[in-house]
Amino acid sequence: MSTFDQDNRPLILEAGRADHQYWIDLWRYRELFFILAWRDVAVRYKQTVIGVVWAFVRPFMTMVVFTVVFGSLAKLPSEGSAPYAVMVFAGLLPWTLFASVLSEASVSVIGSANLITKVYFPRLVVPLSTVVVALIDFLVSLTILAGLMLWYGVVPGWQILLLPVFVLLALLAAIGPAIWAASLIVKYRDFRFIIPFVTQIGLYVSPVGFSSKVVPEHWQMLYSINPMAGVIDGFRWCILGGDSPIYWPGFLVSLVVIAGMLVLGARSFRRSERAFADMV
Amino acid sequence: MSDVVIRAEKLGKKFIIGHRTEVGPVFVDALSRGFRNALRKGADMLRGRAMVEGDVVEDFWALRDVDFEIRRGEVVSIIGHNGAGKTTLLKVLSRITEPTEGRVSIKGRVASLLEVGTGFHPELTGRENVFLNGAILGMTRAEVRRRFDEIVDFSGVEKFIDTPVKRYSVGMYARLAFAVAAHLESEVLVIDEVLAVGDAEFQARCLDRMSAVADAGRTVLFVSHNLAAVTALTKRAIVFQSGRVYFDGAIDEAVAHYATSLRKVKTDRSWGKGNTTSLISATLVDAGGMPTDRYEPGTPLRLRVVLETSGLRGMSLELVLRDEHNLPIGFYSTSVFNQVSLPGKPGQYECSLVLEPYWLASGEYCFDLMTGLTYVDTDHRVDNALRFFVERCSPDAIPFNFSQGKGNGALAMRLAGPVEFTELPAAGQEPKPGPE
Numbered sequence: 001m002s003t004f005d006q007d008n009r010p011l012i013l014e015a016g017r018a019d020h021q022y023w024i025d026l027w028r029y030r031e032l033f034f035i036l037a038w039r040d041v042a043v044r045y046k047q048t049v050i051g052v053v054w055a056f057v058r059p060f061m062t063m064v065v066f067t068v069v070f071g072s073l074a075k076l077p078s079e080g081s082a083p084y085a086v087m088v089f090a091g092l093l094p095w096t097l098f099a100s101v102l103s104e105a106s107v108s109v110i111g112s113a114n115l116i117t118k119v120y121f122p123r124l125v126v127p128l129s130t131v132v133v134a135l136i137d138f139l140v141s142l143t144i145l146a147g148l149m150l151w152y153g154v155v156p157g158w159q160i161l162l163l164p165v166f167v168l169l170a171l172l173a174a175i176g177p178a179i180w181a182a183s184l185i186v187k188y189r190d191f192r193f194i195i196p197f198v199t200q201i202g203l204y205v206s207p208v209g210f211s212s213k214v215v216p217e218h219w220q221m222l223y224s225i226n227p228m229a230g231v232i233d234g235f236r237w238c239i240l241g242g243d244s245p246i247y248w249p250g251f252l253v254s255l256v257v258i259a260g261m262l263v264l265g266a267r268s269f270r271r272s273e274r275a276f277a278d279m280v
Numbered sequence: 281m282s283d284v285v286i287r288a289e290k291l292g293k294k295f296i297i298g299h300r301t302e303v304g305p306v307f308v309d310a311l312s313r314g315f316r317n318a319l320r321k322g323a324d325m326l327r328g329r330a331m332v333e334g335d336v337v338e339d340f341w342a343l344r345d346v347d348f349e350i351r352r353g354e355v356v357s358i359i360g361h362n363g364a365g366k367t368t369l370l371k372v373l374s375r376i377t378e379p380t381e382g383r384v385s386i387k388g389r390v391a392s393l394l395e396v397g398t399g400f401h402p403e404l405t406g407r408e409n410v411f412l413n414g415a416i417l418g419m420t421r422a423e424v425r426r427r428f429d430e431i432v433d434f435s436g437v438e439k440f441i442d443t444p445v446k447r448y449s450v451g452m453y454a455r456l457a458f459a460v461a462a463h464l465e466s467e468v469l470v471i472d473e474v475l476a477v478g479d480a481e482f483q484a485r486c487l488d489r490m491s492a493v494a495d496a497g498r499t500v501l502f503v504s505h506n507l508a509a510v511t512a513l514t515k516r517a518i519v520f521q522s523g524r525v526y527f528d529g530a531i532d533e534a535v536a537h538y539a540t541s542l543r544k545v546k547t548d549r550s551w552g553k554g555n556t557t558s559l560i561s562a563t564l565v566d567a568g569g570m571p572t573d574r575y576e577p578g579t580p581l582r583l584r585v586v587l588e589t590s591g592l593r594g595m596s597l598e599l600v601l602r603d604e605h606n607l608p609i610g611f612y613s614t615s616v617f618n619q620v621s622l623p624g625k626p627g628q629y630e631c632s633l634v635l636e637p638y639w640l641a642s643g644e645y646c647f648d649l650m651t652g653l654t655y656v657d658t659d660h661r662v663d664n665a666l667r668f669f670v671e672r673c674s675p676d677a678i679p680f681n682f683s684q685g686k687g688n689g690a691l692a693m694r695l696a697g698p699v700e701f702t703e704l705p706a707a708g709q710e711p712k713p714g715p716e
Contacts, residue, residue, distance in 0.1 A: 011390075013375060014383035035415040043403045118398045119416055120375035188325055277377045278295065 022270070026122040033125045037132035044133060055140040059096055063089045063144075066209035076210045082240045083152040089145050090239040091208040091232045093138065094170040098228055099199040100134040101174035106181035106195050113280040123273040127182050131171060138167070145239070157241030166234040169258065173227040176261030179269040186272065186279050207232050212247070220250050227261070230254025283352040285468055285499050286373065290382035291346040293368050293523075294339055342368040343523045346382070350501065352467075355494040357510040357531070358503045359538050360520030361573045362669055366503045369520070370394060370472050373501070388467035388499075391417060395472070397457030402446035406437060406456055409445050413460045427463045434489075435459035450677040462489045468499045487512065507535055507570045539571045553588075554660025557595055557622065557651040560586040562666040575645070577673045577692070581635040583666070585649065591626040595659065599633075600648040602664075603690040610638075616654045639675045639692040643684035644668075 045051040063085060070076045071084035078084045105127035109116065112126045149156070184191045206228045207215070215223050223229050230251040237246045320337075343365045350356055358366050371377045373384060374392030399416040400409050410431055414424035424431075432438050435456040437448070445453055471490070491513055494500050504510050510517060510531065517534035519527040527537035551559055562585045566572045575581060589595065596615035600608050612635065614620040623629060649665040652658035673682045675692045682692045 010385040010387045011375075012383055012385050013372065013379060015378060015380055031421055032415045032418075035412055035421075039401055039404065039408075039412055042408070043401060046403045115399050115416060117371075117376065118394045119392065119418075121416075121418075274378045277371065 022122060026124055029121050029125050032121055033129050036125065036129035040130065040133045041136055052140070055137045056144060059089070059092055059141045060144055062096075063092055066092065070209040074210075076214055079211045079213065079236060079240055082154065083148075086145075086148050086152055086154050087211060087236065087240065088209060089148055090236045091206075093141055093145060094166065094231050094235045095203060095206055095208045095228060096141065097134055097138045097167070097170045098174045098231070099202065100137065101131055101171060102178045102181070103195055103199055104130040104134060105175065105178035106185055107192060109182045109186055109276065110189075110192075110280055116280050117277050123276055124179065124269060127179050127269075128175070131175070135167075135171070149239075154240070156239055159238045159241050163235070163238045166231055166238060169234065169255075170228070170231045172262055173231055173254075173258045176258060176263075176265040178265070180261070180265035183265075183269040183272040186276050202226070202228065211236075220247055221253065224250030224253040225257060227254045227257040231258075284349045285352050285354075285387050286348075286350040286384065286501075288346050288348050288382065288384045291343055291369075291372065291379050291384060292341060292381040293343040293365075293372060293377070294341050294380040296337060297340045341523050343372070343379075346523075346525055348518055348525060348528060350499060352499055353497045354516065355500045355502065355514045357514040357517040357534075358501060358520065359507070359510060359517055359534065360526070361538075363522075364520040365523040366520055367394070367472060368523075370470055370501070370503060374470055386468065390468040390470060391464040391466035392470040393417075393461045393464075393472065394470075396454060396461055400445060400453070400457060403444055405444055406432075406441040406448070409456070410460055413457065417461065417464055418466075419464065423465070424460075431459045431463050434462060448679075450674060450679050453679070458486055462486070462493075466498070468501070469493060470501045472503045507538070507566070507572070508568050511535060535570070551662050551665070552660070554651060556590045556592040557659050558588045559649050559651060559660050559662050559665065560588060560628070562586070562647065562649055562662075564666060564668045573668050575640065575668050575670050577639045577642075577670055578637045578675065580637055583633045583635070583647070585631045585633065586628065587622070587631065587651065588628045589622045589626060589651075591624050593621060593624055594653060595622040595651055596654050597622060597631060598650040598652070598654065600650070602646050602648065604644045604684050606646075609690050613654050622651065639673060639682075639694060640670045641682045641684045641686070641688075641690045641692060642670045642673045643690070645670065645690075 045054060048054060050057070066088045067085045071078070071088070078087045108127045108130045109123065115121075115126070116123065148154075181191050181195055185195075203209075206226055212220075212223065212229055212233050224247070231254065233246050233251065346365075346369065358369065360366050368377070370392065371394070372379050373386070374390060374394065376392075376394075397409075397413060399413055401412060404412065410428065411421065411424050415421070432441055435452075435458070437452050437456050440448065440452065445456070448456070487509055490500070490502070494513065500514075502510070502514060514531055516529065517527075517531045517538075518525055519534050519537050527534055551561075562583060563571045564573060564575065565582045565584055566574075566576075567579065567582070583599070585597065587597065594615070596613050598613040599611065601610035601612075603609050612633070614622075645668055646664045647666040647668075648661065648663045650658050650661045652660070673692055674680065675682070675694055682688075684690050
């Protein structure tokens with residue numbers, strides 16, 4: 001059911017018809033967005049023993065492992081005087097946000113097949129609503145970071161105020177490829193196996209367990225094609241301030257890649273969503 | 281005209297379907313087939329087309345050249361047997377899928393109910409699901425809140441409204457789901473088979489509610505196999521057959537046309553004849569005597585067979601029931617089971633058989649018909665004489681649909697008494713037979 005036709009013009013359905021009202025429709029369906037997001041949050045830790053504690057345990061354990069492996073065993077340098085654990089965690093936060101949005105949103109459309117084959121709504125609502133769950137887990141992890149910073153006595157500078165900007169960037173960086181993959185997975189389930197692979201490799205390719213300063217100078221530009229490289233650097237800059245200056249040209253490259261993926265993803269999704277119900 | 285709410289012009293919807301051809305159990309064959317299919321799928325993907333499973337791919341028009349108009353305040357039913365295109369039509373009208381050709385113009389807010397309880401989440405409580413389902417159906421939160429008490433009242437599950445719906449019985453679940461749907465406010469309501477759930481009492485309430493909706497001057501499109509409900513609720517019906525409009529007009533005539541369209545499918549091929557007897561036609565009928573292609577598990581299975589006999593004595597009418605793998609799962613013979621032979625006077629006869637209720641799993645079935653001397657000689661045999669479907673099989677209101685596809689056979693077995701476990705004394709040091 002839909003709330004179109006508020007201006008009493010008939011709705012025309014025919015093949016390949018471009019829907020001018022799409023983005024307005026998307027806005028009209030914001031309640032559905034919130035309620036789907038709320039549903040995902042509400043059921044996330046149902047029937048688990050320790051419940052929301054999982055949101056703390058997972059990132060914390062990853063941080064410990066990375067600190068031991070990269071910091072203590074491989075003896076990679078931290079950024080400036082920052083404790084290795086804080087540096088790792090400041091990278092892990094945006095990465096986990098990115099990876100969980102990418103993996104959840106990309107399978108969300110086929111996961112909602114029962115909705116898609118039974119009711120109309122702008123399909124973009126489905127992958128977008130998964131962002132909220134990831135964001136809440138992110139906020140939980142943020143408190144761990146605050147705890148770590150207290151423990152190590154790290155005082156953030158004014159840059160911390162820009163953190164929301166980088167959170168948004170991490171989300172945008174994930175949404176582009178996620179909706180692109182979502183539209184592809186509906187048609188070709190192959191991508192379902194590719195995405196976990198991407199997030200797994202990405203964890204080691206992106207500067208999560210180590211500082212991006214480890215990458216040689218002349219590779220920095222190329223390295224920034226990975227949009228998360230720029231975002232993670234930005235995060236560390238916000239949290240560690242002067243200890244972790246941003247490599248600006250690389251950051252701009254990351255921005256361009258993020259924007260490009262977003263446009264590509266949205267176009268691919270819009271093009272194929274009309275046939276979702278037939279293929280899912 | 282201005283009061284036309286839905287107008288479909290030359291509407292068509294094409295699907296591409298794949299078939300699997302039979303190959304022998306030779307590994308190389310299977311391998312080469314897998315390879316060929318992978319190549320084809322890869323090529324499809326490069327061209328950006330959807331992938332189709334199977335060896336042979338063909339076009340299938342679920343709807344073709346469909347024209348009709350529906351006026352404001354009309355209540356129209358859409359009937360047709362399985363695969364006639366009804367559901368596809370509803371999906372096009374409710375914007376779930378896009379037509380391949382032609383166009384539809386719709387005025388007003390359309391609410392489509394292709395299923396009750398779409399999006400219900402088992403972990404959430406009844407209250408939470410009302411809001412969730414309402415939002416999915418397009419209601420605003422304010423709207424749901426305003427009508428919440430009415431919804432709960434209609435559903436009759438007040439006591440359990442804060443219990444997760446996974447603890448609900450099927451009936452409660454269906455009632456709550458329908459209650460939300462019944463309170464949708466829209467000018468055009470599109471409903472598909474939602475009455476196939478719940479107990480008889482609840483179905484009656486749903487029908488009441490639907491006729492109230494219709495009386496309130498809203499436009500309703502109603503798809504059903506329940507001819508009794510269709511006749512009671514609507515004055516006009518559109519009969520679909522093989523994706524086309526077969527008949528559009530008054531309900532009584534439409535029901536008659538529906539019956540002939542069922543028969544037409546059946547008599548597509550000639551049944552031939554036997555030496556002394558001939559089977560002419562066979563129909564599955566519902567409790568009201570209307571022809572149908574559905575069987576409701578747990579109700580008597582009613583058949584009507586028309587045959588001709590030359591009057592030879594001792595001839596029997598026999599049935600073999602087959603599941604969707606074409607495996608025989610049941611047999612009936614008039615002479616062996618009931619010591620009844622075909623009439624000794626030559627002529628045409630209609631034979632009515634009411635078989636016991638079975639809990640057949642959902643899926644497709646067919647009857648083979650035979651006349652002859654049982655175990656001695658078959659005179660006339662018609663394989664696949666009568667096909668029918670079971671939509672849902674939930675004996676004792678179990679919360680899922682027991683289907684043939686589960687691979688556990690075609691019959692849901694039921695107990696005559698309770699399940700009982702009697703503890704046996706522990707047998708000394710002997711290892712236990714399995715995990716406890």
